[in-house]
Amino acid sequence: MFALLWIPATLAAATLQVARNALQRGLMGSAGPWGATLVRFLFGLPFSLAFASAAVLLVPAARPDPSAAFWVSAMSGALAQLLATAALLVGMRRAGFAVATALQQSSLPLSAILGLMVFHDALSPLAWAGVAIATAGLAVLTWPRNATGPQPLTGALFALLSGLCFGFSLNAFRHAGLVLEPRHPIYSALLSVAAAQAAQAAVLTAVLAVRDRGALRAIVAAWRESLAAGLFGACASAGWFIAVTLAPAAPVRALGVVETPIAALAGRRLFRERLHTTQILAGAAVLAGVVLTALR
Numbered sequence: 001m002f003a004l005l006w007i008p009a010t011l012a013a014a015t016l017q018v019a020r021n022a023l024q025r026g027l028m029g030s031a032g033p034w035g036a037t038l039v040r041f042l043f044g045l046p047f048s049l050a051f052a053s054a055a056v057l058l059v060p061a062a063r064p065d066p067s068a069a070f071w072v073s074a075m076s077g078a079l080a081q082l083l084a085t086a087a088l089l090v091g092m093r094r095a096g097f098a099v100a101t102a103l104q105q106s107s108l109p110l111s112a113i114l115g116l117m118v119f120h121d122a123l124s125p126l127a128w129a130g131v132a133i134a135t136a137g138l139a140v141l142t143w144p145r146n147a148t149g150p151q152p153l154t155g156a157l158f159a160l161l162s163g164l165c166f167g168f169s170l171n172a173f174r175h176a177g178l179v180l181e182p183r184h185p186i187y188s189a190l191l192s193v194a195a196a197q198a199a200q201a202a203v204l205t206a207v208l209a210v211r212d213r214g215a216l217r218a219i220v221a222a223w224r225e226s227l228a229a230g231l232f233g234a235c236a237s238a239g240w241f242i243a244v245t246l247a248p249a250a251p252v253r254a255l256g257v258v259e260t261p262i263a264a265l266a267g268r269r270l271f272r273e274r275l276h277t278t279q280i281l282a283g284a285a286v287l288a289g290v291v292l293t294a295l296r
Contacts, residue, residue, distance in 0.1 A: 005186075006247040007255065013239025014259035016232045023229035024085075025092050027222055034208060035215030037086040041200040042219075043230025044237065051238055052194035059187040070179045070192075077172030078196040082204060084165030091159030130254065170240070170249040177245035189241035197237065 020040060027036040056062075173192060181188040208215050219226045243252045 006243040006252060009239045009243040009246070010252050010255045011258060013236045013243065014256045016236035016239065017256075018259050020229050020232035020236055021088070021092065023225055023232065024089055027219060027225060027229070030222065031215045031218040032212065033086045033089045034204065034212065035219050036089050037082065038201070038204045038208060038215070039219050039226045039229045040085055040233040041082070041197050042205060043223075043226045044234035045194075045197045045201045045230070047231055047234035048190075048194045048197045048237065051190045051234070055187045055190040059184050062181050062184045062187045064181045064188070064191060065179070066195075067179060070176050073172045073176035073179070074192055074196050075199055077169040077176060078200050080165045080169035080172065081196070082200050084162045084169060087158045087165065088162035091157075091162060167249070167253065170244050170253060173241055174244040174249050177241060185245040186242055189245040190238060192245075193234070193237050193241045197234070 024036045024039055027039060031039070173196070176192045176196075177185065177188045180192060205216070240252070240256075
């Protein structure tokens with residue numbers, strides 16, 4: 001019944017993620033990377049809780065099993081996602097919005113490898129070829145001279161770190177969703193989102209309350225932008241969780257690379273960033289690899 005639902009869920013999540021990233025980047029100046037990261041989780045939590053409540057009401061037959069395996073997977077994925085978000089925001093400021101977004105797609109090869117090793121998610125030879133082609137395109141984009149920001153090399157490294165953390169978190173969240181309530185994957189995904197975001201919001205709020213109260217004041221002062229980023233973030237997270245509960249992380253992450261051209265357009269329109277010919281060709285290779293990977 002839900003066999004192909006992961007495709008529209010991924011496309012929606014990727015698009016909403018670009019919008020959320022753009023709003024978060026706008027908050028970097030006043031709130032810093034950790035304050036802007038908190039926006040995604042704290043202001044997105046009410047929406048995630050609303051989605052989870054709707055799932056509980058609509059699927060009364062569900063019997064979730066919040067076992068130790070679920071909590072280990074959900075919390076390790078939550079920590080990795082938190083680190084990934086902060087690293088991505090730093091990468092965007094230093095290397096440019098479009099390039100950093102492209103480089104965090106390094107989660108694609110890691111998702112494929114972890115999926116094979118941990119969950120035995122089998123991909124076809126054609127799909128593995130797609131992973132290789134997309135990875136090669138991403139490697140071209142890591143060359144510092146292609147970046148548009150003031151510190152391209154460190155920006156590229158932060159964006160790559162973001163991709164590695166996102167790759168781990170996707171597989172962890174997939175496992176959490178599969179063990180919580182395997183008979184109702186969408187229900188399981190929405191409850192997993194709420195649990196992960198609650199932990200992320202609580203931990204990061206506590207840390208900033210001790211170490212950087214100015215960041216907390218900044219995101220509250222910009223509550224309109226923060227609330228919009230939270231809404232987009234909650235919807236994007238729900239899409240990602242639903243997708244990885246229904247399909248292996250590698251094809252989900254591959255299809256999610258569609259956010260790269262969207263981010264390129266957003267970077268040019270919102271931040272006046274320009275792409276070089278090499279970046280455009282590398283982006284085309286990435287998209288070709290995506291098509292092959294999706295044919296799993």
